[in-house]
Amino acid sequence: MSNAVLPVYGPSPVVFERGEGVRMYDRDGKAYLDFIAGIAVNSLGHCHPALVNALTTQANTLWHTSNMFRVPGQERLAQRYVDLTFADYAFFTNSGAESIEGCIKIARRYHWSKGQPERIGILSFEGSFHGRTLGGISAGAQEKYREGFGPRLQGFRSIPFGDHDALKLAIKEPDLAAVLIEPVQGEGGVRAVPDQCLRGLRELCDEHGVLLIYDEIQCGAGRTGKLFHHQWVPGAEPDLLAAAKGIGGGFPMGMILVTEEAASGMAKGVHGTTFGGGPLAMAVGNAVLDVMTGEGFLEQVRRVASFMQQGMESLKGRYPELVLDVTGSGLLRGLRMRDDPLPLRGQLSDRGLLVGTAGNNTMRLAPPLVVTEDDVREALDIIDQQFASMMTAAGS
Ligand SMILES: *Cc1c(COP(=O)(O)O)cnc(C)c1O
Secondary structure: OOOOOOOOOOOOOOOEEEEEEOEEEEOOOOEEEEOOHHHHOOOOOEOOHHHHHHHHHHHOOOOOOOOOOOOHHHHHHHHHHHHHOOOOEEEEEOOHHHHHHHHHHHHHHHHHHOOOOOOOEEEEEOOOOOOOOHHHHHHOOOHHHOOOOOOOOOOEEEEOOOOHHHHHHHOOOOOEEEEEEOOEEOOOOOEEOOHHHHHHHHHHHHHHOOEEEEEOOOOOOOOOOOOOHHHHOOOOOOOEEEEOHHHHEOEOOEEEEEOOOOOOOOOOOOOOOOOOOOHHHHHHHHHHHHHHOOOOHHHHHHHHHHHHHHHHHHHHHHOOOOEEEEEEEOOEEEEEEOOOOHHHHHHHHHOOEEOEEEOOOEEEEOOOOOOOHHHHHHHHHHHHHHHHHHHHHHHO
16 A cells, blocks of 8 residues: 655554544444553543643634744743742743753753853763654664764763763763753663662762753653652752653643753743744643642552552563563553564554553553553453463463
C-alpha cells in the first residue's frame, strides 16, 4: 500500500477510531486498554469531559492572537505553575523539543549576561533523549539519532549514567553552562535517577556555578505521583525545567519553568514563538491542571502506581526466564525483558493491550493517570496470559 507520509515511522497495522478514558476502539469496534497513552501524553485518558469542554468552549470563542497580545489564559496558567513549583516564570511552547531548545538558550544567555559568554557547554547522560531538533539530538546521548545529520553542535557532551567520577570531572570544565537530565529516563529504558544522585547533582552544580535543567517532558505532569517528579526530592530543585507531553493531555503544548535568577539574561525580543501559549492550548492546559490539582487526584495516582508496581514485581517473580527487572517510577514503568520486546508489543495488542517499548529491551507502561486498579489488574492479566503462552511455546 502506498503511503505519502515521510517513511520515518513504522506504525502498527491497527487503526483507531475513537477513545474514551483508558480505552481506544479500532475500526472494527475492538476495544484496547491503552497503557501507553500516546507515549505519556493522554494523561487524563481519551476525551476527558473537562478537556473536551475547555477545548470546544475556547474553539467557539477565540483561537489565536499571537504573543503580540496578552493571552489571559496564558498569564493564569503561568501563575498557577509558578505557585506550584520552584519557578518564578513560565514560558509556553508547542512541544518537548521546543522546551529543551528554550532551556538551552536561557542557560547560555544566563552566563552571557554574567559576563561569561564562553560558557556554552551542555552536559547530558548516556541513554538520555531530549527531542529531535538539532539541539535536541546534540543534547541527547544516543548516537543513532545523530547519524547522518552532521556533527554534534558545539558545546554538547555526555557521560555514562551513574558514573560519579566522570561527573566530578565534567562539572569542572570551565565552559560548562548547564547539566541536563531526565529525573526518570524515558526512551533510554525507563530508569529513575536515585534521589541522592539528584541532590548530589544539585550540590555539584551550585559549587561550580552550573545551571541544572530537568527534562520532565515524560516524567512530569503527575506521572510519578507528584506534579513533577523532582518534587519527591526536597533540596534538588532545578534552575530550569522542560515540560510537554502530559501537561496538555493530548493537545500539543510544552512549557519551560525557570527561576528569576536563571532567567536573568532574558528580556524583550530575546526569545519567542508564534503558537506557544495560544488560547486553545492554554484553555486545555488550565483544565488539565484543574484536574491534576483536584482533591485526592495525585494520591490516587500513587495508590494505583503502587498496585501496578506490585503486580509487575509479581510477574517478574513468576517469569524469571522472561523478565529481568521492574524499573521506573509511579505510572512510568518498565519491564526489562531478556529479549527484544518489540514482537511482544504486537502480541499484546492482538490481546487488546497497548504498551510501548524503550531502550535496553524494556517494555514501557505509561497508562493515563485516571487508570483504576481494575484496569491495571486487567492489563497485567493480559501480560500474564501472554507470558504463559510464551513459556508453553518455549517448553514444547
Ligand atoms: C518526548 C520527549 C522529548 C521530545 O518531545 P517532543 O514533544 O516529541 O518534541 C524530549 N524529552 C523527553 C524526556 C521526552 O520524553
